[in-house]
Amino acid sequence: MFVNRLVRQAKKGNKEALLQLIMADQDAYYRLAYSYMGNEHDALDAMEDMIVTLYEKIDQLQKGEAFYSWSKTILVNRCKTMLRRKEKYQPLEEEQEMTLPALTEENPYRSMESEMDMQTLLSHLNAGQREAIELRYVHDFPYQTIADMTGVPLGTIKSRISQGIQKLKNIIGGDRYEYD
Amino acid sequence: MNTIEEKFQRHKHNLNQMKAPAQLEDRLRQALHRLPDKKQKRSRAFTWTVSTAAALILIITTYQYPALAYYGGKLLSGRDLTSLNFTEVAEHGYGQTINKSKTLKDGTVITIDGVIADDNAFLMYYTIDLPEEQTFTPGEFINYDVYRIKGFLTDSDRIEGGGNYSEDWKQFHGMQKFKPVSPFARTLTAQFGERMDNGQQALYPISFKFDANKAMKSIIKEDISKSVPVDEGTVVYDSITASPTATVIRGHYEMNNGEHPYFPGTTKLIINGSEVESFGYRSDGLSTKDKPTFEYNYDVLPTSHIETMAIVMESSTGYEKVMEPIPLTAPSDRSVKINNEKLWIRSVTKTETGYDIVIARKEFTILNTENLAVQAGGKRVPVTSITSSRPWDLGNGNILREQTYSVQTTDKPEYLLLDGFKYLKKYNKTISIPVTEK
Numbered sequence: 001m002f003v004n005r006l007v008r009q010a011k012k013g014n015k016e017a018l019l020q021l022i023m024a025d026q027d028a029y030y031r032l033a034y035s036y037m038g039n040e041h042d043a044l045d046a047m048e049d050m051i052v053t054l055y056e057k058i059d060q061l062q063k064g065e066a067f068y069s070w071s072k073t074i075l076v077n078r079c080k081t082m083l084r085r086k087e088k089y090q091p092l093e094e095e096q097e098m099t100l101p102a103l104t105e106e107n108p109y110r111s112m113e114s115e116m117d118m119q120t121l122l123s124h125l126n127a128g129q130r131e132a133i134e135l136r137y138v139h140d141f142p143y144q145t146i147a148d149m150t151g152v153p154l155g156t157i158k159s160r161i162s163q164g165i166q167k168l169k170n171i172i173g174g175d176r177y178e179y180d
Numbered sequence: 181m182n183t184i185e186e187k188f189q190r191h192k193h194n195l196n197q198m199k200a201p202a203q204l205e206d207r208l209r210q211a212l213h214r215l216p217d218k219k220q221k222r223s224r225a226f227t228w229t230v231s232t233a234a235a236l237i238l239i240i241t242t243y244q245y246p247a248l249a250y251y252g253g254k255l256l257s258g259r260d261l262t263s264l265n266f267t268e269v270a271e272h273g274y275g276q277t278i279n280k281s282k283t284l285k286d287g288t289v290i291t292i293d294g295v296i297a298d299d300n301a302f303l304m305y306y307t308i309d310l311p312e313e314q315t316f317t318p319g320e321f322i323n324y325d326v327y328r329i330k331g332f333l334t335d336s337d338r339i340e341g342g343g344n345y346s347e348d349w350k351q352f353h354g355m356q357k358f359k360p361v362s363p364f365a366r367t368l369t370a371q372f373g374e375r376m377d378n379g380q381q382a383l384y385p386i387s388f389k390f391d392a393n394k395a396m397k398s399i400i401k402e403d404i405s406k407s408v409p410v411d412e413g414t415v416v417y418d419s420i421t422a423s424p425t426a427t428v429i430r431g432h433y434e435m436n437n438g439e440h441p442y443f444p445g446t447t448k449l450i451i452n453g454s455e456v457e458s459f460g461y462r463s464d465g466l467s468t469k470d471k472p473t474f475e476y477n478y479d480v481l482p483t484s485h486i487e488t489m490a491i492v493m494e495s496s497t498g499y500e501k502v503m504e505p506i507p508l509t510a511p512s513d514r515s516v517k518i519n520n521e522k523l524w525i526r527s528v529t530k531t532e533t534g535y536d537i538v539i540a541r542k543e544f545t546i547l548n549t550e551n552l553a554v555q556a557g558g559k560r561v562p563v564t565s566i567t568s569s570r571p572w573d574l575g576n577g578n579i580l581r582e583q584t585y586s587v588q589t590t591d592k593p594e595y596l597l598l599d600g601f602k603y604l605k606k607y608n609k610t611i612s613i614p615v616t617e618k
Contacts, residue, residue: 015212030200137188
């Protein structure tokens with residue numbers, strides 16, 4: 001398989017193979033970094049950090065197929081470390097009403113109506129719920145991957161997502177009402 | 181559009197409009213380029229490096245370690261320090277024995293065997309013993325982590341580490357390298373962590389007495405204060421510290437834009453006429469004067485007897501202004517000379533909305549895209565989109581990078597209007613450093 005072959009080459013120290021693996025899914029990586037960092041500059045920094053870590057740690061990756069979830073986990077961790085350093089991000093606690101700095105002034109989509117709407121909505125969630133929901137519904141990760149990425153047990157992820165969704169449904173008035 | 185699921189669909193659709201910026205690939209390639217190439221697998225050592233862009237507040241102190249100079253025999257190399265266990269390094273007269281253990285809930289025992297402190301780093305040797313009947317599986321040691329040393333005036337992030345399994349796979353001997361600790365610290369606490377099956381981390385701090393008298397004195401510790409002008413700024417080499425655990429050249433950049441240069445390039449360290457192996461480049465944010473700083477790391481010096489010492493800036497960032505328009509009328513696979521570099525205008529093709537121009541370049545030649553435009557029908561037409569770069573293999577060992585530049589015009593482009601490009605420039609500038617042995 002294409003991914004496995006590149007992973008094997010990358011393990012031998014082939015930098016170009018590692019780069020190809022990332023570039024094949026570059027937009028997804030970038031969006032993931034962007035949704036944590038909130039601006040292009042920091043998103044690119046986080047990705048640079050990520051690729052350095054990947055190069056140095058790829059020997060530890062056992063299954064080639066797991067490359068994408070493994071590397072994205074590392075990206076999420078790099079993002080959180082950078083955010084912590086900026087003191088924008090607090091450790092995720094269930095009670096904490098912290099929000100991820102997901103979309104800031106520099107986001108080109110902020111001005112769009114639906115985006116404003118979404119940010120207002122998401123701001124009602126706590127950081128843990130919000131992160132899990134964004135990873136699930138916006139970045140399409142499976143539950144298990146989200147659990148691995150965030151280092152939170154699978155059951156907690158599932159309950160954060162369902163509680164978060166329920167909360168949002170209550171806010172917008174459930175499935176049935178039409179406002180417009 | 182009112183159910184939450186639909187809202188997410190729309191939100192996702194919006195986010196999916198976002199594409200990775202064109203410079204992403206170059207940024208990642210450069211980040212990889214700065215890393216030293218992997219060596220052939222060492223027989224008994226695993227190594228890993230924790231990448232860190234840490235802007236640590238370094239404690240400025242003129243305090244000199246009280247010494248215990250160990251210059252009896254040959255100095256252990258960086259590789260020796262990683263692959264030997266503490267008993268073995270202690271036989272060479274290195275470090276302070278600690279022997280402090282903590283037993284985890286499942287019966288696993290973590291022991292800090294010993295430490296080596298000097299001006300460049302703090303090395304901690306530890307052993308993980310699994311409970312009876314259990315053995316490690318390859319890679320499992322990363323479940324155990326030690327990532328921080330704290331103490332009086334000390335909060336040291338880790339830099340890198342490595343280790344070996346015992347032959348029966350029941351033990352793991354690890355070495356973790358941290359930023360240096362303060363010589364004023366008397367008690368240090370190492371933060372161990374164990375990653376649990378549920379993905380969470382259990383923390384086990386282990387404290388021990390630190391004896392600064394056992395710290396090791398540097399072989400060389402001196403100011404360099406030499407500036408090398410490069411295009412669009414200056415690289416300043418501030419100091420060199422050769423200690424028993426590493427050799428580090430520190431410096432800062434004074435670039436016109438106040439930032440790090442686009443290409444850090446390579447800088448070699450030559451001792452007694454031989455090159456010392458490079459262990460990589462690290463750039464750690466801003467110095468106290470708000471200047472971006474850098475560190476070039478090298479192996480431990482092969483000898484404490486230094487006759488000559490020189491730094492060679494082999495390459496660094498370069499910038500060339502381009503004054504002449506570049507003709508686009510005869511695309512071919514032959515290069516066009518632009519100042520001292522080359523570009524390949526491979527094709528100019530009509531599309532539905534305008535023209536696509538394929539331009540190839542060397543890997544580390546980066547065109548200025550801010551004001552990039554073409555001249556078409558006598559008018560200036562800006563380049564509206566640029567693809568990510570892809571390889572163009574010339575089949576003779578040279579691989580170039582090519583990109584497609586799109587313009588929206590009905591007129592055939594006549595010239596490329598490029599104002600300049602960055603490139604990895606050879607400087608080969610040698611700075612001799614007078615030797616004053618400590």
